[in-house]
Amino acid sequence: xLNTRLSGELYKRYADLIETMLAGTAARHVLTRPSVQTxxxxxxxxxEQIAAGHPIWDAAARLFPEVYDGLLRAELADLDQLPxxxxxxxxxxxxxxxxxxxxAPSNTSHSRSIxxxxxxxx
Numbered sequence: 001x002l003n004t005r006l007s008g009e010l011y012k013r014y015a016d017l018i019e020t021m022l023a024g025t026a027a028r029h030v031l032t033r034p035s036v037q038t039x040x041x042x043x044x045x046x047x048e049q050i051a052a053g054h055p056i057w058d059a060a061a062r063l064f065p066e067v068y069d070g071l072l073r074a075e076l077a078d079l080d081q082l083p084x085x086x087x088x089x090x091x092x093x094x095x096x097x098x099x100x101x102x103x104a105p106s107n108t109s110h111s112r113s114i115x116x117x118x119x120x121x122x
Contacts, residue, residue, distance in 0.1 A: 002030070003039040012047035015040045017057055024067030025086055 005011045006018070019040055022031050030036055050057050052068075061068035066076060066086040076082040 003035055006039040006043045009047075012043040013050055014056070015043035015047075016049040016051065017060060021060065021064065021067055024064075024073070024088075026084065026088070028088055 002018070006015060011018075019031065022028055052058065052061070057068075064086075065072050066083060067073070073082065073086070076086075
Protein backbone atom coordinates (compact mmCIF):
# COMPACT_ATOMS: atom_id res chain seq x y z
CA UNK A 1 0.00 0.00 0.00
CA LEU A 2 2.82 2.41 0.85
CA ASN A 3 4.51 1.73 -2.48
CA THR A 4 1.27 2.52 -4.31
CA ARG A 5 0.73 5.74 -2.40
CA LEU A 6 4.30 6.91 -3.02
CA SER A 7 3.88 6.43 -6.75
CA GLY A 8 0.87 8.77 -6.78
CA GLU A 9 1.40 12.46 -7.49
CA LEU A 10 -0.27 13.45 -4.23
CA TYR A 11 2.20 11.63 -1.96
CA LYS A 12 5.55 11.79 -3.80
CA ARG A 13 6.60 14.99 -2.08
CA TYR A 14 6.17 13.36 1.34
CA ALA A 15 8.73 10.57 0.88
CA ASP A 16 11.21 12.13 3.33
CA LEU A 17 8.45 12.78 5.87
CA ILE A 18 7.21 9.19 5.60
CA GLU A 19 10.69 7.72 5.83
CA THR A 20 11.49 9.83 8.89
CA MET A 21 8.26 8.73 10.54
CA LEU A 22 8.86 5.06 9.87
CA ALA A 23 12.49 5.26 10.97
CA GLY A 24 11.42 6.66 14.33
CA THR A 25 8.85 4.00 15.14
CA ALA A 26 8.49 0.32 15.81
CA ALA A 27 7.59 -0.02 12.10
CA ARG A 28 11.12 0.81 10.98
CA HIS A 29 11.56 -2.73 9.66
CA VAL A 30 9.39 -1.70 6.70
CA LEU A 31 12.31 0.41 5.47
CA THR A 32 14.42 -2.73 4.97
CA ARG A 33 12.16 -3.87 2.14
CA PRO A 34 13.77 -3.23 -1.26
CA SER A 35 10.40 -2.35 -2.80
CA VAL A 36 9.82 0.39 -0.23
CA GLN A 37 13.32 1.80 -0.77
CA THR A 38 12.73 1.79 -4.53
CA UNK A 39 9.41 3.61 -4.10
CA UNK A 40 10.99 6.20 -1.78
CA UNK A 41 13.92 6.78 -4.15
CA UNK A 42 11.62 7.12 -7.14
CA UNK A 43 9.34 9.56 -5.31
CA UNK A 44 12.35 11.69 -4.32
CA UNK A 45 13.61 11.73 -7.90
CA UNK A 46 10.23 12.81 -9.26
CA UNK A 47 9.13 15.42 -6.73
CA GLU A 48 10.70 18.09 -4.56
CA GLN A 49 10.44 16.97 -0.94
CA ILE A 50 8.92 18.93 1.89
CA ALA A 51 11.09 19.62 4.95
CA ALA A 52 10.94 21.24 8.37
CA GLY A 53 9.20 24.58 8.02
CA HIS A 54 6.58 23.21 5.64
CA PRO A 55 3.12 23.22 7.30
CA ILE A 56 2.63 19.46 6.85
CA TRP A 57 6.06 18.60 8.28
CA ASP A 58 5.54 20.99 11.18
CA ALA A 59 2.12 19.48 11.89
CA ALA A 60 3.64 15.99 11.95
CA ALA A 61 6.39 17.25 14.28
CA ARG A 62 3.79 18.72 16.60
CA LEU A 63 1.69 15.54 16.61
CA PHE A 64 4.65 13.16 16.91
CA PRO A 65 7.48 14.97 18.72
CA GLU A 66 8.83 11.56 19.83
CA VAL A 67 9.81 11.02 16.19
CA TYR A 68 10.64 14.46 14.82
CA ASP A 69 12.27 16.11 17.86
CA GLY A 70 15.63 14.39 18.33
CA LEU A 71 16.37 16.02 21.69
CA LEU A 72 13.00 15.08 23.18
CA ARG A 73 13.34 11.56 21.77
CA ALA A 74 16.77 11.14 23.36
CA GLU A 75 15.53 12.43 26.72
CA LEU A 76 12.52 10.11 26.71
CA ALA A 77 14.72 7.16 25.71
CA ASP A 78 17.21 7.95 28.50
CA LEU A 79 14.35 8.05 31.01
CA ASP A 80 12.86 4.85 29.55
CA GLN A 81 9.69 6.83 28.82
CA LEU A 82 9.63 6.58 25.03
CA PRO A 83 6.19 5.24 24.01
CA UNK A 84 6.18 1.65 22.76
CA UNK A 85 5.09 2.72 19.26
CA UNK A 86 8.14 4.98 18.98
CA UNK A 87 10.68 2.45 20.21
CA UNK A 88 13.03 0.87 17.74
CA UNK A 89 12.48 -2.83 18.06
CA UNK A 90 14.85 -5.41 16.64
CA UNK A 91 14.10 -6.42 13.09
CA UNK A 92 12.13 -9.63 13.12
CA UNK A 93 13.77 -12.82 11.98
CA UNK A 94 12.12 -15.47 9.86
CA UNK A 95 11.65 -17.65 12.95
CA UNK A 96 7.97 -18.08 13.70
CA UNK A 97 6.68 -17.13 17.16
CA UNK A 98 5.69 -19.88 19.53
CA UNK A 99 2.00 -20.01 20.26
CA UNK A 100 0.28 -21.37 23.33
CA UNK A 101 -2.97 -23.22 22.73
CA UNK A 102 -5.87 -21.20 24.15
CA UNK A 103 -7.57 -24.17 25.76
CA ALA A 104 -4.44 -25.52 27.39
CA PRO A 105 -4.59 -25.65 31.20
CA SER A 106 -2.72 -22.85 32.92
CA ASN A 107 -1.00 -25.25 35.32
CA THR A 108 2.54 -25.59 33.98
CA SER A 109 2.78 -29.25 34.93
CA HIS A 110 -0.02 -30.01 32.51
CA SER A 111 0.79 -27.50 29.79
CA ARG A 112 1.49 -28.83 26.34
CA SER A 113 3.89 -27.69 23.67
CA ILE A 114 2.97 -26.73 20.14
CA UNK A 115 3.35 -30.31 18.92
CA UNK A 116 0.98 -31.63 21.58
CA UNK A 117 3.57 -33.51 23.61
CA UNK A 118 3.52 -33.24 27.34
CA UNK A 119 6.12 -30.89 28.76
CA UNK A 120 6.52 -33.19 31.78
CA UNK A 121 8.90 -36.12 31.85
CA UNK A 122 7.25 -39.42 32.86
